[in-house]
Amino acid sequence: MSASEGAFTGPGILLVLDGWGHADASDDNALALARTPVLDGLVASRTSTLAEASGDAVGLLPGTVGNSEIGHMVIGAGRPLPYDSLLVQQAIDNGTLRAHPQLGVLLDKLAVSSGTLHLIGLCSDGQIHANVEHLSELLAAAAAHQVQRVLIHAITDGRDVADHTGKTYLSRLTELTAWAEIGQIATVIGRGYAMDKAGNLDLTEEAVTLVADGRGAPVDSIHDAVTAGERGDEWVPAAVFTTVGSAGVADGDAVLWFNFRSDRIQQFADRLSEHLLDTGRSVDMVSLAQYDTRAAIPALVQRADASGGLADELATVGLRTVRIAEAEKFEHVTYYINGRDAAARGGEEHVRITGDGKPDYVARPRMNLDRVTAAVVEAAARPEVDLVVANLANIDVVGHTGNLAATVTACEATDAAVGQILEAAGDSHRWVLAVGDHGNAERMTKPAPDGTVRPYGGHTTNPVPLVIVPPGTDRSTPALRETATLADVAPTVLRLLGHKPGSAMTGRPLL
Ligand SMILES: O=C(O)[C@H](O)COP(=O)(O)O
Numbered sequence: 064m065s066a067s068e069g070a071f072t073g074p075g076i077l078l079v080l081d082g083w084g085h086a087d088a089s090d091d092n093a094l095a096l097a098r099t100p101v102l103d104g105l106v107a108s109r110t111s112t113l114a115e116a117s118g119d120a121v122g123l124l125p126g127t128v129g130n131s132e133i134g135h136m137v138i139g140a141g142r143p144l145p146y147d148s149l150l151v152q153q154a155i156d157n158g159t160l161r162a163h164p165q166l167g168v169l170l171d172k173l174a175v176s177s178g179t180l181h182l183i184g185l186c187s188d189g190q191i192h193a194n195v196e197h198l199s200e201l202l203a204a205a206a207a208h209q210v211q212r213v214l215i216h217a218i219t220d221g222r223d224v225a226d227h228t229g230k231t232y233l234s235r236l237t238e239l240t241a242w243a244e245i246g247q248i249a250t251v252i253g254r255g256y257a258m259d260k261a262g263n264l265d266l267t268e269e270a271v272t273l274v275a276d277g278r279g280a281p282v283d284s285i286h287d288a289v290t291a292g293e294r295g296d297e298w299v300p301a302a303v304f305t306t307v308g309s310a311g312v313a314d315g316d317a318v319l320w321f322n323f324r325s326d327r328i329q330q331f332a333d334r335l336s337e338h339l340l341d342t343g344r345s346v347d348m349v350s351l352a353q354y355d356t357r358a359a360i361p362a363l364v365q366r367a368d369a370s371g372g373l374a375d376e377l378a379t380v381g382l383r384t385v386r387i388a389e390a391e392k393f394e395h396v397t398y399y400i401n402g403r404d405a406a407a408r409g410g411e412e413h414v415r416i417t418g419d420g421k422p423d424y425v426a427r428p429r430m431n432l433d434r435v436t437a438a439v440v441e442a443a444a445r446p447e448v449d450l451v452v453a454n455l456a457n458i459d460v461v462g463h464t465g466n467l468a469a470t471v472t473a474c475e476a477t478d479a480a481v482g483q484i485l486e487a488a489g490d491s492h493r494w495v496l497a498v499g500d501h502g503n504a505e506r507m508t509k510p511a512p513d514g515t516v517r518p519y520g521g522h523t524t525n526p527v528p529l530v531i532v533p534p535g536t537d538r539s540t541p542a543l544r545e546t547a548t549l550a551d552v553a554p555t556v557l558r559l560l561g562h563k564p565g566s567a568m569t570g571r572p573l574l
Pocket residue numbers: 129130131132191192222223327459463
């Protein structure tokens with residue numbers, strides 16, 4: 064360790080506590096209700112501040128809740144990055160989406176062949192994976208090109224928005240189709256099936272055969288579609304509207320995927336592509352934003368450049384990092400934090416902690432935290448490792464269940480884990496920077512579109528705690544700046560490691 068402008072430099076630990084947001088205590092604030100002496104101590108310390116993690120501070124539309132993808136990307140990039148949802152909205156506002164040549168060719172082809180356009184995506188306004196309002200532009204484009212038939216394959220949410228609101232969003236779809244004078248809902252299925260990202264292909268298959276072959280329970284109304292299941296909107300079972308005639312995808316049809324975030328739709332997109340190919344159907348596919356699929360699906364809106372972030376800077380100066388998270392958040396500390404770049408840089412080691420079987424987060428709110436913590440402690444003890452980067456998933460993942468009691472347990476388990484990690488940091492004379500990537504557990508209810516207050520497991524627009532714990536007994540560290548955003552994390556980490564912020568970073572070191 065050496066002194067540098069009042070701050071110390073040396074090896075450290077960057078700890079992302081997923082879903083660790085800040086809000087005043089209330090009876091729906093799981094973090095405040097939980098007994099969390101370690102986290103409370105960190106937040107009350109002099110080297111603690113609050114960082115903006117939502118809206119335009121990170122590259123989202125103003126007022127939009129943060130999410131893991133943009134959160135980790137900005138933590139890594141050291142600058143706000145125009146996120147896909149923002150870029151899609153800009154393309155709608157400036158007319159480039161509607162005038163997109165590739166979209167025009169696809170729609171004209173359908174108009175000539177009388178083929179069907181299938182719109183597939185998450186129907187809510189959660190703005191994390193999709194926004195149902197984007198459909199007005201897509202339907203208008205189809206109508207302008209005189210496409211004759213548009214079918215919507217709606218995925219119900221209940222995770223990024225309050226549960227049991229699926230009916231409201233499906234009703235919104237019918238308003239949009241009435242306004243555009245084209246389109247009808249053909250099928251409905253919950254995101255638990257259609258947006259599995261853990262390789263549970265049996266779940267994905269339900270969505271694939273529903274959309275491709277029209278195989279699902281016949282329903283006559285939105286009400287029947289969403290009330291068939293008793294497990295909420297995430298698990299609405301496959302349903303086909305009897306009113307649409309043939310709901311499946313025919314040879315010569317086209318598919319437009321309207322989720323803008325890839326991670327939870329790519330498995331479905333790949334499986335549907337393979338299924339159509341296997342069954343001899345030639346179908347044009349495009350996606351609203353870029354997907355990380357095996358299948359080549361052209362995107363209508365391109366991703367922002369996220370290079371020049373922490374990973375690139377660490378590689379340039381030759382520092383070693385270990386990245387640790389359980390499966391749910393593994394891409395977050397590797398792919399996302401590295402600027403949506405799958406290549407591991409030199410000096411980068413990845414530790415992915417996997418669990419057994421299908422997770423039940425209410426029954427097991429500790430998840431695999433003990434093993435994640437053990438891996439962090441082990442990595443911290445290795446002198447050749449300059450920076451340990453870890454994500455503790457529980458506060459967010461259990462928070463998503465909307466179950467307050469389970470989330471309180473998740474917060475308490477995380478608190479104990481952070482305590483162990485701080486001890487290990489003390490032993491190895493490392494600093495620790497702990498930060499949330501967006502809010503979640505600090506608010507567990509939300510008014511639904513119908514005005515009722517419902518349990519809510521989704522993210523928030525609240526700022527997140529950002530705390531630096533100096534190594535050893537160093538108590539000379541100055542207080543942190545009061546205004547901060549996630550873009551300040553990478554410059555601060557580089558400073559603490561004894562290096563300058565990267566030239567592409569606009570965030571500023573917090574000390
Ligand atoms: O995909 C999910 O689990 C949620 O919709 C968003 O959560 P994340 O942004 O924390 O992954």
